[in-house]
Amino acid sequence: MVAKIRWKPLIVNLAIAFGVEAVSALATRDSMQVYQTLQKPPMSPPGAVFGIVWSVLFFLMGISAYRVYQSGAPGTKRALTVYGVQLLVNFLWSIFFFNLQAYWFAFVWLVFLWVLVLWMSILFFHADRTAGLLQIPYLIWLTFAGYLSFGVALLN
DSSP, X not given: OOOOOOHHHHHHHHHHHHHHHHXXXXXXXXXXXXXXXXXOOTTOOOHXXXXXXXXXXXXXXXXXXXXXXXXXXTTHHHHHHHHHHHHHHHHHHHIIIIISOOHHHHHHHHHHHHHHHHHHHHHHHHHOHHHHHTTXXXXXXXXXXXXXXXXXXXXX
């Protein structure tokens, strides 16, 4: 049986995710100029890739948060709290990396973010299996971003 979509909570959860993305983009609006000037490790994608990937990831985060919210499962509040914390940590990484150019600190911060997202994914999985699985691309991307961040820190 297919669950009925509750549009208001869905839109609110998507708005939260995309809101964080938008505020991050505004706060780091010169990020692609900074990115172009960096020495980068092999396999570094062109700057245009980041906006596309992050939009997909924030969409998946919003959908997952909605599913967890709707689940009513034990631990929902905790899962959504960890979700909120990781959104803040995600936002701050961009500031540390692009605005402050604190590359080593940003790398360590990214490792912290990765651990938070893993924890969030596990909590999401327990509340709603699909919500947890939808976070796998995020973890994969953060792993790749960790490689890139470490490489930038080494080379710059």
